[in-house]
Amino acid sequence: MNLERKITKLPPEPHQAMIERFGREGAYIPGDDRNPWVPFGEHAAIKHFAFDVRTNTAANILWVKGGGRIGTHKHHGVVSAITLEGSWGYYEYDWTARPGDFVYELPGTAHTLYSDDPNGMKAMFWLNGPIDFYDDEGKFEFTADVFWFIDHYTKYCEANGIEIDQNMFI
Template identity: 80%
Template sequence: MTQQNLITKLPPEPHEAMINRFGKEGAFIPGDDKNNPWVPFGDSAAIKHLAFDVRSNSVANILWVKGGGRIGTHKHRGVVSAVTLEGSWGYYEYDWISRPGDFVYELPGTAHTLYSDDPNGMKALFWINGAIEFFDDEAKYDFTADVFWFIDHYVKHCEANGLEINKDMFI
């Protein structure tokens, strides 16, 4: 029996009619640069946005920090998890270095400064829950990045460059 045949033989759930009527099945978000651009983030980084969930104030993205780059000091207001895809990176405040396949999680209230001194830079998949507060080099508050900031970051870039906005990213 094929997987598809097995699925069609499952007994219907009592709420299936409502799911079929109002639910969203999910989405496919292409990873290629043409359909899903790298959006500049500061001088040495870019973000490939993957999903925006306004209900839970969470986002998924791939962060690319070019070799010798860093992301300003920031404090998390929710849990963040990451899987390193390429290169290596760390936080100045900790003694570990994350490499491809490594998993990192960050808890609310933690503050740190991400860097990559890998000559090829780094790319990591992040799932960010809650807001992130960024601070300048003098430890003064700079801005807050929440789901709405990330949406604005993506939409403004697409509009400025004549790119289609992928509505499937909006959960």
């Protein structure tokens, strides 16, 4: 009986090229004007800060302009947020987050973010894992994960002649 093991080379992960291109040991990311607000729908924008391709996490500031909302979405990982400016909430809950408030969301939660503050809201989010977005009829639209956020940031920078900050890729 032959007990030798056959070693099989596994195919590369689908995102291996991005991991090799953007993976880092750590970084410092300034929050100055070189870091653009990237439009996210009609009433919002995202200021990206960090993309960790190894753990599928991203850090950003979400700005929802007064009277705006983010479509219904479902988290597959933990999300943490701290409100920086204005106020916001989810239609599905009875609280309103204000500056300094901390929000912790568990995997599996689904909700629709809104801000009816006339000045809108800004909150820093640390996103772990993918987020599925749905339209107003509850039909799946797209999944946002770290690779989606990288694409969102890099395509905007490339289209607008803005230098991509390699320090964001940790």
